[in-house]
Amino acid sequence: MMKPHSNPATRAVEDQVRQFESVRTAHQSEIVEDYVELIADLIHQYGSARPKDIAERLGVAQPTVTKNLARLKREKLILHEPYRSIQLTDEGRQLAASCRKRHRTVVEFLIALGVSSEVAEHDAEGIEHHVSEETLQVFEAYASRRET
Amino acid sequence: MMKPHSNPATRAVEDQVRQFESVRTAHQSEIVEDYVELIADLIHQYGSARPKDIAERLGVAQPTVTKNLARLKREKLILHEPYRSIQLTDEGRQLAASCRKRHRTVVEFLIALGVSSEVAEHDAEGIEHHVSEETLQVFEAYASRRET
DNA sequence: ACAATAAGTTAGCCATGGCTAATTAAGTTA
DNA sequence: TAACTTAATTAGCCATGGCTAACTTATTGT
Numbered sequence: 001m002m003k004p005h006s007n008p009a010t011r012a013v014e015d016q017v018r019q020f021e022s023v024r025t026a027h028q029s030e031i032v033e034d035y036v037e038l039i040a041d042l043i044h045q046y047g048s049a050r051p052k053d054i055a056e057r058l059g060v061a062q063p064t065v066t067k068n069l070a071r072l073k074r075e076k077l078i079l080h081e082p083y084r085s086i087q088l089t090d091e092g093r094q095l096a097a098s099c100r101k102r103h104r105t106v107v108e109f110l111i112a113l114g115v116s117s118e119v120a121e122h123d124a125e126g127i128e129h130h131v132s133e134e135t136l137q138v139f140e141a142y143a144s145r146r147e148t
Numbered sequence: 149m150m151k152p153h154s155n156p157a158t159r160a161v162e163d164q165v166r167q168f169e170s171v172r173t174a175h176q177s178e179i180v181e182d183y184v185e186l187i188a189d190l191i192h193q194y195g196s197a198r199p200k201d202i203a204e205r206l207g208v209a210q211p212t213v214t215k216n217l218a219r220l221k222r223e224k225l226i227l228h229e230p231y232r233s234i235q236l237t238d239e240g241r242q243l244a245a246s247c248r249k250r251h252r253t254v255v256e257f258l259i260a261l262g263v264s265s266e267v268a269e270h271d272a273e274g275i276e277h278h279v280s281e282e283t284l285q286v287f288e289a290y291a292s293r294r295e296t
Numbered sequence: 297a298c299a300a301t302a303a304g305t306t307a308g309c310c311a312t313g314g315c316t317a318a319t320t321a322a323g324t325t326a
Numbered sequence: 327t328a329a330c331t332t333a334a335t336t337a338g339c340c341a342t343g344g345c346t347a348a349c350t351t352a353t354t355g356t
Contacts, residue, residue, distance in 0.1 A: 015266075017207035019273045020182070024314090026274055027175065031343080034168070052303060059165035064344055066305060071342090083304060083351055110283060113290065118163075119282045125167045126174055126278025134267045135258060142261065172344090179313080200333060212314060214335060219312090231321055231334060 030129045031068060033099045036077055039086055040096035049086045103128050109139035112146040178277045179216060181247045184225055187234055188244035197234045250284060251276050257287035260294040
């Protein structure tokens with residue numbers, strides 16, 4: 001037992017490593033994307049986005065939001081002075097728009113496939129961050145082919 | 149500005165909260181699932197799974213693996229005495245089997261849909277942890293309808 | 297205008313999942 | 327068998343993203 005496992009498929013292993021790394025990286029951007037998308041939604045709905053609202057929507061405590069907003073600010077996606085309202089930068093707005101689009105594409109795709117709309121919404125929330133450009137295009141093609 | 153945002157769609161908000169929570173929960177099980185699946189693979193390929201191999205496949209350092217194995221052990225998915233080989237419990241084997249099946253279903257579905265096999269493999273790694281039972285069945289139906 | 301309420305922030309805790317450096321155990325070979 | 331090499335573990339660090347409690351700032355209403 002414990003023989004020195006040979007390396008029969010180094011290439012495949014390296015690919016797999018890259019995959020796992022890329023999933024870990026995706027997790028890092030998930031929060032950022034969720035926040036930006038949500039902020040855009042809130043601004044659209046209410047004219048402004050408050051930490052309180054974000055906390056409620058995400059189901060987390062307010063200080064958690066404050067902490068995460070610091071990151072968005074660091075990444076220049078929002079403008080935010082203490083006790084003042086949150087604004088999206090151009091870059092933030094752009095990211096929000098593409099997240100929103102991607103989210104809707106995934107939802108519509110799942111629905112077109114036959115998934116119930118509640119489950120489609122639910123699964124899309126998790127799936128959207130892990131869909132590559134290629135797959136997204138396939139999804140889009142499928143959904144639009146189906147709806148027309 | 150800063151008017152007390154009314155609650156126009158409490159139900160929808162609660163649903164969204166549950167969605168975000170469930171994504172956070174899914175992230176917690178991701179590592180567990182990835183490890184168990186990988187351990188099963190290694191045992192199948194080499195007859196045993198060593199921390200070294202796991203570290204290599206995941207692209208992380210060995211101590212990281214040691215740490216995470218403690219969690220799998222705590223959750224009774226593996227048997228592992230220090231410096232000894234890793235074994236899956238019945239529960240672990242069961243989980244590994246269902247993860248493997250789900251993984252393959254997602255990959256095959258994406259391929260059937262027209263995604264290239266490399267990208268399908270890559271995206272499946274991220275997507276698989278966020279697919280509900282309902283969606284999985286739809287995927288399976290689509291793939292098997294397509295291949296026969 | 298000022299007291300009460302609501303929102304936001306700060307400080308400081310916890311768990312997780314990365315890491316490196318140092319140690320210990322096991323396996324191999326001269 | 328003794329020395330060397332490889333694998334595994336331990337200790338201890340860092341960042342992230344949760345949390346509560348306490349405090350500060352804004353807003354509202356009398």
